[in-house]
Amino acid sequence: MTQRKEQDITRGKCHVEYTVTRHFLKLDSTDSEDPQFTGTDSGVIKLQALEDMMSPENDFLPVVYEENVMRPHPLVRWYGLRDFITIVPPSNQPVCNEGRIKMLLSSFCIALNNSECKIPLFIQANEPWQNFYLGICEGKGIRAEYEMAHLRHIPQGCKHLTGILHVFKSKIGSPIPLNSTIISARFSYSLHNWTSFVWQIEPPDFDSSYNDAQLLSQLPFGTTFDPVRNNILRKLTGTNWGAEPHVLRTTGLALSISAAEYAAPVWRNSSHAKHVDAAVNEAARIISGCLKPTPIDKVYPLIAVAPPAIRRDVAAEIERKKQALDDRHPMSQHQVQPSRLKSRKSFIQTTAQLATTPTERRIELWMQKTPNPIVELREEGSAGFHLPKLMLYVSWPELFETSVVDSESYTDLEPLQAKDWSVSVKYYENPSCLLSDALTEFLGVCSGTRTVQELIGDIIQRNQAQALDPSIPLSVLSESKVPTFSKILKQAASTIDYARSKEGPISEELLIRILYYLFPDAENEQKHPYPESFPTICGKEDTSESSTEATWLNGFKSAPSDSLVWRLATVMCHAAHSLGGAKAVAHLWYEFTQELRFRWERCIFIPG
Numbered sequence: 001m002t003q004r005k006e007q008d009i010t011r012g013k014c015h016v017e018y019t020v021t022r023h024f025l026k027l028d029s030t031d032s033e034d035p036q037f038t039g040t041d042s043g044v045i046k047l048q049a050l051e052d053m054m055s056p057e058n059d060f061l062p063v064v065y066e067e068n069v070m071r072p073h074p075l076v077r078w079y080g081l082r083d084f085i086t087i088v089p090p091s092n093q094p095v096c097n098e099g100r101i102k103m104l105l106s107s108f109c110i111a112l113n114n115s116e117c118k119i120p121l122f123i124q125a126n127e128p129w130q131n132f133y134l135g136i137c138e139g140k141g142i143r144a145e146y147e148m149a150h151l152r153h154i155p156q157g158c159k160h161l162t163g164i165l166h167v168f169k170s171k172i173g174s175p176i177p178l179n180s181t182i183i184s185a186r187f188s189y190s191l192h193n194w195t196s197f198v199w200q201i202e203p204p205d206f207d208s209s210y211n212d213a214q215l216l217s218q219l220p221f222g223t224t225f226d227p228v229r230n231n232i233l234r235k236l237t238g239t240n241w242g243a244e245p246h247v248l249r250t251t252g253l254a255l256s257i258s259a260a261e262y263a264a265p266v267w268r269n270s271s272h273a274k275h276v277d278a279a280v281n282e283a284a285r286i287i288s289g290c291l292k293p294t295p296i297d298k299v300y301p302l303i304a305v306a307p308p309a310i311r312r313d314v315a316a317e318i319e320r321k322k323q324a325l326d327d328r329h330p331m332s333q334h335q336v337q338p339s340r341l342k343s344r345k346s347f348i349q350t351t352a353q354l355a356t357t358p359t360e361r362r363i364e365l366w367m368q369k370t371p372n373p374i375v376e377l378r379e380e381g382s383a384g385f386h387l388p389k390l391m392l393y394v395s396w397p398e399l400f401e402t403s404v405v406d407s408e409s410y411t412d413l414e415p416l417q418a419k420d421w422s423v424s425v426k427y428y429e430n431p432s433c434l435l436s437d438a439l440t441e442f443l444g445v446c447s448g449t450r451t452v453q454e455l456i457g458d459i460i461q462r463n464q465a466q467a468l469d470p471s472i473p474l475s476v477l478s479e480s481k482v483p484t485f486s487k488i489l490k491q492a493a494s495t496i497d498y499a500r501s502k503e504g505p506i507s508e509e510l511l512i513r514i515l516y517y518l519f520p521d522a523e524n525e526q527k528h529p530y531p532e533s534f535p536t537i538c539g540k541e542d543t544s545e546s547s548t549e550a551t552w553l554n555g556f557k558s559a560p561s562d563s564l565v566w567r568l569a570t571v572m573c574h575a576a577h578s579l580g581g582a583k584a585v586a587h588l589w590y591e592f593t594q595e596l597r598f599r600w601e602r603c604i605f606i607p608g
Helices: 048-054 074-079 098-115 161-172 213-217 232-237 245-260 273-288 308-325 358-369 434-446 452-468 471-478 485-501 508-518 548-553 564-578 582-601
Strands: 002-011 016-025 037-039 045-047 064-066 069-071 083-088 121-125 132-139 142-146 182-191 390-400 420-425
Touching: 045 048, 048 083, 048 142, 074 132, 098 121, 098 132, 161 182, 245 273, 245 308, 273 308, 308 358, 434 564, 434 582, 452 582, 508 564, 508 582, 564 582
Parallel strands: 083 121
Antiparallel strands: 002 016, 016 083, 037 045, 064 069, 121 132, 132 142, 182 390, 390 420
16 A cells, blocks of 8 residues: 655745655554665665565556556656655646756755765656656665656567666666576557447448348448548557557547647637537547547547637637737737727737636636536546556566577567466446446346237237238139229228338348348358358367356357347347347347248258
């Protein structure tokens, strides 16, 4: 368990407040009284910070999410520290000057020596989202300096273990040969953007010419193929690129949103701004992955970008502040001339000066327009950072460099051969998934009390009347070949009534395609034939009764994959969700039982 203590300090005449925070691990009473030092068998006292940094147990620490905040601190995950101090400047005044950074480090180094503090101290530099820290630790005649390098792109030589080891050994600079280096490696795979109000895939569409019933049995439950449009943002979302959420967000801000905000303070009140908003909304949907039915006010919180109207208003306030405070501005000291038209209001009269940072102002206006957001309104981090995700880790702990090869041409680090596997999951209450929604609706239909007769009684009665009416063949033999006028009117009325009621919840065309999927032998050329054999348990043809799998699955009511019962359950689930609810399920069940009855009475083989 980690704890933290905060305190604000003020530096110099600039009145810049720095937040000093101590992060430490809460120890039990049985632990050492002084966590700054640790003893060894030889009696030599060492710095606890250096011991934590070299301990292999701290290589890959688990990550926990608490109220959209990642725990533990990044410095804990990078250096394995159990006790350290961070000094963070205000978010609107980051420390980016190298000379200022060195001056601060020197000042705090003197403070550490004077106070005899052996706890590592870090200063946050550059932009807050970079998590860039520089630190120092002194004690027992040893000084440890913590340095970082924030690279825009990974160097070609550092993409593999061979290049990283070369950089590591060159930094040591030892004149004598070094022993074999011990390494630990981990690969991580993540699934992001599990939302609570929108499906990540579209339900299957049988009206499309390229779609059929077999798509229902393909993962992820009815996904369809949509050609990627010829633009950069959509290319990044395709399977060929598969860009990370922060890449999509940055690209969307640079390509689409920034272009739509060009000279926005001038035309922000124009009636044509809504046409620009439509293009920005489309870019936001691409970044978030949300479908078109998703309300647009729920899309922008997911991508951590304020709506376009708010961004334009804040941009105008920024220009107003420049006009009022910067003497170099072309409109500095401008005096507003009286206007004869009431509609002609000056930019200086209609726009207030920006009093806070642009980000804080956008969040303030955003919260006024969205009092109950689905997620926390913020503009920091990347799209998908605040959303639930699943992380799969594969690890190789404590390997000698001579026992593994990882270069551009060959690698021994195959994920399927990794020693340790682990999963980290962030839960979301009531997520919206197409499969779970479909199953929920189907279970609701199964628990209903209405009978098939109550749901589609008119269809059943009509079919039974046509099949059991004995007067139909007698009328054909005895009636006159010249129809009477009253009979013509009766036939016309019955034809109209039949045309009104012959269509059930499921159209005849779609129903035939589903029945051909369930009974493929009814077609001359079978499109979806059943497999010749079905596995029994866990994919094994021969399973002994005493096996563990047989014992566990003995009480399960299930069916082999792609069997008749399996296909029926799949199409029933789809009918309940997308084809009309309980009436569609009853209609499909009635037609299915009629087909079974027909085959049973005529001794026709039932496939699957």
